[in-house]
Amino acid sequence: MSGPTIYDVAAAAEVATSTVSRAFSQPGRVSAATRDRVLAVAAELGYRPNPHARALLSGKHHTVAMVVSDITNPHYFELIRGAEMRARVSEYTLLLVNAEESPRVEWEQIQRLAPAVDGFMLSASRLPDENLLQIAAQRPVVLVSRELPGIASVVLDHVEGCRQIVSHLASLGHRDLLYLAGPRNSWMAGTRWAALQTAAEQAGVSVRRIGPFTPKVNQGGAAADAALNAGGATALVAHNDLLAIGVLQRLATRGVRVPDDVSVVGFDDIFAADVCTPGLTTLGGAHVDVGRAAVELLLTAGSRAPEDQPRVALPTELVLRGSTGATT
Numbered sequence: 001m002s003g004p005t006i007y008d009v010a011a012a013a014e015v016a017t018s019t020v021s022r023a024f025s026q027p028g029r030v031s032a033a034t035r036d037r038v039l040a041v042a043a044e045l046g047y048r049p050n051p052h053a054r055a056l057l058s059g060k061h062h063t064v065a066m067v068v069s070d071i072t073n074p075h076y077f078e079l080i081r082g083a084e085m086r087a088r089v090s091e092y093t094l095l096l097v098n099a100e101e102s103p104r105v106e107w108e109q110i111q112r113l114a115p116a117v118d119g120f121m122l123s124a125s126r127l128p129d130e131n132l133l134q135i136a137a138q139r140p141v142v143l144v145s146r147e148l149p150g151i152a153s154v155v156l157d158h159v160e161g162c163r164q165i166v167s168h169l170a171s172l173g174h175r176d177l178l179y180l181a182g183p184r185n186s187w188m189a190g191t192r193w194a195a196l197q198t199a200a201e202q203a204g205v206s207v208r209r210i211g212p213f214t215p216k217v218n219q220g221g222a223a224a225d226a227a228l229n230a231g232g233a234t235a236l237v238a239h240n241d242l243l244a245i246g247v248l249q250r251l252a253t254r255g256v257r258v259p260d261d262v263s264v265v266g267f268d269d270i271f272a273a274d275v276c277t278p279g280l281t282t283l284g285g286a287h288v289d290v291g292r293a294a295v296e297l298l299l300t301a302g303s304r305a306p307e308d309q310p311r312v313a314l315p316t317e318l319v320l321r322g323s324t325g326a327t328t
Contacts, residue, residue: 082291220246
């Protein structure tokens with residue numbers, strides 16, 4: 001036996017079917033009294049609107065997509081959790097997409113999903129600027145861990161964070177730092193390198209860059225070997241915690257003591273940073289708040305002109321552990 005239909009609700013409430021539809025999908029377009037009557041009748045009859053029909057009538061799917069560059073990176077766990085909680089509060093479903101560190105996969109997935117979602121949160125997107133602007137012309141977009149004029153964005157303040165890293169290392173006597181860079185097409189990798197250079201100049205220390213390296217544990221060995229071959233540096237700053245943990249493993253294998261012979265710093269403060277040996281000094285932040293803020297911006301992005309899209313920068317915090325120490 002089929003359940004009650006929109007026509008049954010309209011007949012019982014003595015209104016048009018279009019009024020019933022608006023009472024659910026666009027409540028601001030009907031009077032409060034009418035909406036209350038429609039909802040009361042719907043509840044009495046046990047009627048629930050079909051979400052696909054609502055999407056066709058309102059143009060809203062109540063679904064948003066979060067695209068992450070690498071779903072295996074624990075950095076994204078809290079980010080996703082914050083976004084999902086905030087989406088649920090607004091009765092939206094969060095769809096998660098793994099771009100596999102591939103601009104091609106990222107672009108294809110976004111184009112496939114664009115007709116079925118209300119907007120995208122693109123985290124550490126590897127796409128060129130022109131592609132991001134194309135997507136923003138199709139659907140509301142919020143960038144996470146990346147910035148581009150005309151598109152709303154949420155980042156952790158890595159400029160201040162890199163200043164904290166350099167200041168910490170300089171206070172321990174380090175004068176020659178080496179940055180183990182992330183992917184060439186990573187906006188954050190470029191931002192961190194520029195911020196490290198500025199901070200080093202202000203602190204009166206030197207910083208060099210080698211790489212790029214894929215930000216995974218299994219690439220840490222190559223990064224560590226390259227750092228040792230480069231010579232001279234007493235502190236290594238890795239693009240992220242996964243790369244830094246791989247560096248720690250390789251240095252241990254080669255008999256290089258951390259932090260006695262060299263200090264190591266990462267970014268993201270993933271859970272493994274506290275359990276590796278030694279514990280990893282790393283730049284963290286409230287990633288769950290980044291996820292929440294991204295959803296909040298996305299739900300209002302369509303109501304703002306491109307020039308009015310906000311940039312939100314949340315604070316970072318340097319978490320000190322055993323991988324950094326004074327130079328000997």
